[in-house]
Amino acid sequence: MKERHDRQKIPEQKPSERINNFREVPFGYTEEIALKEASRCLECKKPMCVQGCPVNVPIPDFIKLVKHGKFVEAARKIKEANSLPAICGRVCPQEDQCEKLCVIGKKGKPVAIGALERFVADYEREKGDVIIPDMPPKTGRKVAVVGSGPAGLTVAGELAKKGHEVTIFEALHKPGGVLVYGIPEFRLPKKIVESEIDYVKKLGVKIIPNAVIGKSATVAELLEGEFDAVFIGSGAGAPKFMNIPGENCVGVFSANEYLTRSNLMKAYRFPEYDTPIPMGGIVAVVGGGNVAMDSARTALRLGAGKVMIIYRRSREEMPARIDEIHHAEEEGIEFHFLVNPVEFICDEYGKVKEAECIKMKLGEPDDSGRRRPVKIDGSEFSVKVDTVIIAIGNDPNPLIQKTTPGLEVNRWGNIISEKESGKTSIEGVYAGGDIVTGAATVIEAMGAGKIAAGAIHKFLMGEK
Amino acid sequence: MHKIMSKKKIAEDIYKIVLEAPAVAAKRKAGQFVVLRPEETSERIPLTIFDSDAGKGTITIIVQVVGKTTKKIALLEEGETLLDVAGPLGNPTHIERKGNIAVVGGGVGTAVAYPVAKAFREAGNDVIGIIGARTKELVILEDEMKAITSELLITTDDGSYGRKGFVTDALKEVIRKITVAEVLAVGPVPMMKAVCNLTKQHNIRTMVSLNPIMVDGTGMCGACRVTVAGKTRFTCVDGPEFDGHEVDFDELTKRLKGYSDMEKHYIGHKGCNLENKV
Numbered sequence: 052m053k054e055r056h057d058r059q060k061i062p063e064q065k066p067s068e069r070i071n072n073f074r075e076v077p078f079g080y081t082e083e084i085a086l087k088e089a090s091r092c093l094e095c096k097k098p099m100c101v102q103g104c105p106v107n108v109p110i111p112d113f114i115k116l117v118k119h120g121k122f123v124e125a126a127r128k129i130k131e132a133n134s135l136p137a138i139c140g141r142v143c144p145q146e147d148q149c150e151k152l153c154v155i156g157k158k159g160k161p162v163a164i165g166a167l168e169r170f171v172a173d174y175e176r177e178k179g180d181v182i183i184p185d186m187p188p189k190t191g192r193k194v195a196v197v198g199s200g201p202a203g204l205t206v207a208g209e210l211a212k213k214g215h216e217v218t219i220f221e222a223l224h225k226p227g228g229v230l231v232y233g234i235p236e237f238r239l240p241k242k243i244v245e246s247e248i249d250y251v252k253k254l255g256v257k258i259i260p261n262a263v264i265g266k267s268a269t270v271a272e273l274l275e276g277e278f279d280a281v282f283i284g285s286g287a288g289a290p291k292f293m294n295i296p297g298e299n300c301v302g303v304f305s306a307n308e309y310l311t312r313s314n315l316m317k318a319y320r321f322p323e324y325d326t327p328i329p330m331g332g333i334v335a336v337v338g339g340g341n342v343a344m345d346s347a348r349t350a351l352r353l354g355a356g357k358v359m360i361i362y363r364r365s366r367e368e369m370p371a372r373i374d375e376i377h378h379a380e381e382e383g384i385e386f387h388f389l390v391n392p393v394e395f396i397c398d399e400y401g402k403v404k405e406a407e408c409i410k411m412k413l414g415e416p417d418d419s420g421r422r423r424p425v426k427i428d429g430s431e432f433s434v435k436v437d438t439v440i441i442a443i444g445n446d447p448n449p450l451i452q453k454t455t456p457g458l459e460v461n462r463w464g465n466i467i468s469e470k471e472s473g474k475t476s477i478e479g480v481y482a483g484g485d486i487v488t489g490a491a492t493v494i495e496a497m498g499a500g501k502i503a504a505g506a507i508h509k510f511l512m513g514e515k
Numbered sequence: 516m517h518k519i520m521s522k523k524k525i526a527e528d529i530y531k532i533v534l535e536a537p538a539v540a541a542k543r544k545a546g547q548f549v550v551l552r553p554e555e556t557s558e559r560i561p562l563t564i565f566d567s568d569a570g571k572g573t574i575t576i577i578v579q580v581v582g583k584t585t586k587k588i589a590l591l592e593e594g595e596t597l598l599d600v601a602g603p604l605g606n607p608t609h610i611e612r613k614g615n616i617a618v619v620g621g622g623v624g625t626a627v628a629y630p631v632a633k634a635f636r637e638a639g640n641d642v643i644g645i646i647g648a649r650t651k652e653l654v655i656l657e658d659e660m661k662a663i664t665s666e667l668l669i670t671t672d673d674g675s676y677g678r679k680g681f682v683t684d685a686l687k688e689v690i691r692k693i694t695v696a697e698v699l700a701v702g703p704v705p706m707m708k709a710v711c712n713l714t715k716q717h718n719i720r721t722m723v724s725l726n727p728i729m730v731d732g733t734g735m736c737g738a739c740r741v742t743v744a745g746k747t748r749f750t751c752v753d754g755p756e757f758d759g760h761e762v763d764f765d766e767l768t769k770r771l772k773g774y775s776d777m778e779k780h781y782i783g784h785k786g787c788n789l790e791n792k793v
Contacts, residue, residue: 222601224598232731261550262601266603301770312730325557325558325583325587327774401772
């Protein structure tokens with residue numbers, strides 16, 4: 052039992068194979084590997100890892116259950132704090148959160164908490180052992196949740212477990228928000244998102260698709276109608292562009308559009324699905340975050356001959372997860388650091404054919420603490436491209452703010468809400484996730500959702 | 516699921532469909548659109564709400580078959596259902612009493628022009644209608660337009676119905692005769708461009724309703740971006756109506772054809788005769 056193991060790697064598809072399909076890259080742990088990995092956990096009395104988790108998953112407790120082969124119980128232990136473990140096990144940046152604080156990570160490699168979370172969640176689902184916890188009596192209170200992404204699903208699940216009646220309004224035809232339109236199949240299989248959403252539905256949450264709040268109904272109308280409180284978790288909806296000449300050439304996409312076509316509309320299965328997407332050619336992705344990696348790896352799988360990431364800073368400043376950068380590199384994606392496009396040039400049909408770029412150097416640190424990229428005069432050069440994907444972030448979608456008088460927003464248009472409660476400037480209206488913070492991570496949105504759910508519950512029950 | 520209450524063919528490949536969509540019908544104003552998806556494998560298709568009946572909980576849409584998904588919609592029969600209807604989307608038209616309003620519809624654009632013309636009429640304006648098509652069989656919604664306009668002029672490119680010529684010829688005549696406070700033009704891009712070129716000379720404010728390629732229709736993807744007064748705008752949330760004198764129509768034309776090699780995809784006429792003239 053005292054045998055010391057190294058951190059167990061997750062078996063995964065070979066790069067040469069996976070670039071030809073949209074199947075998930077890692078296969079996940081086997082029972083044997085999971086047991087080995089779990090045995091590395093020291094079960095600290097004061098677990099630092101739990102503090103690193105935005106929703107405080109009882110990590111040593113669930114890993115202890117794994118050690119004893121109680122995989123289903125381990126999944127249920129996680130679900131006490133987090134209703135979406137199969138998703139978080141896959142897309143959380145554990146290296147910056149729980150695993151960063153793991154004690155054995157100080158000398159060696161931390162326990163693979165994310166991989167274990169994923170393993171037990173998958174195990175529970177595949178064994179068909181998902182159970183609904185005992186539900187408290189109905190409170191008779193009704194809550195409207197705007198958006199069915201990570202924040203909204205968390206709020207809805209938590210409030211349903213407290214006996215409230217929850218209705219989620221989703222603008223698109225399928226629930227899941229960024230989990231469905233943004234993150235590709237090869238990183239987060241949609242059947243997993245579906246089953247996690249199913250779980251939230253089984254808790255009694257009603258989901259209404261095609262309901263664009265701000266258009267179909269306003270927040271005020273929801274409150275005047277049947278709802279006692281509203282949570283806004285509408286996400287970071289509006290794509291940023293670079294505002295350079297030629298950006299509206301045919302073949303220049305926002306990452307949102309490109310990924311929505313492929314993920315939500317299943318354009319990667321065109322013509323079985325009707326929505327088209329360009330396939331093949333030379334693809335340039337502008338940006339250095341996870342969305343840029345997702346776009347680049349999607350392009351590769353759609354048959355691109357060459358895919359380039361164009362990033363204006365250097366490798367060290369890239370916001371993407373290390374795993375994602377690594378996966379992209381393995382798959383043969385080219386990285387061009389310290390380069391930024393200044394113009395896109397199109398042919399006579401308006402189709403993009405060249406990206407005029409300029410070399411950059413790093414200057415003084417900016418507000419984000421990262422060194423500011425500065426143009427190097429006279430270093431312009433041009434790159435042949437067939438498709439360009441702009442993945443430089445999102446601004447908040449203004450639909451709700453514009454139609455909700457009295458709702459305070461900051462200068463970027465993000466809704467202002469209290470960090471410790473999610474309360475906005477309007478009584479009974481709460482907000483959390485990317486619409487408040489700007490684009491962040493799935494788990495941070497879930498953390499905000501969990502906090503807001505607590506505050507909404509108190510509000511509904513008339514507590515202070 | 517949204518049941519089709521009635522369906523009528525009004526021209527070759529053009530159908531008038533009344534469908535159940537109570538939530539949309541309750542909120543909808545002139546100038547707004549819905550995004551439809553007949554089934555799981557379909558595209559999301561933006562279509563103007565032609566009319567609505569809040570009491571019955573129905574909306575009316577006019578569908579022209581231009582691609583695979585619109586073909587699927589056209590093949591549905593009364594009693595069958597569409598999977599998704601989202602809306603009402605886009606900004607309603609700003610309707611006020613202005614005087615004489617000329618509403619110009621080209622081809623299936625008449626279906627977009629009609630609800631706005633009706634709203635202007637209900638607000639006490641005098642509405643002059645002009646509808647144009649390539650040929651007699653493609654003239655649509657004549658009776659509906661007649662009912663809400665004080666005068667309706669019809670043009671066909673080949674002279675097979677109404678007067679021979681383009682909508683711009685008829686509009687020229689109207690401008691000569693009366694003071695036009697505002698023009699609304701909806702149709703193929705070359706038609707809207709030609710109308711705007713004409714009204715610019717006469718300094719008449721002209722709104723156009725644009726129908727670029729969209730995906731989500733809620734401001735999330737930017738597929739529908741157009742350049743208006745030198746700035747990029749999203750048609751779905753900033754439009755669909757814009758000041759026609761400020762729209763970059765050439766860019767719009769190119770963006771509409773972005774997928775024509777992958778699929779016959781875009782809405783508007785193929786081989787518009789006016790295009791050659793502009």
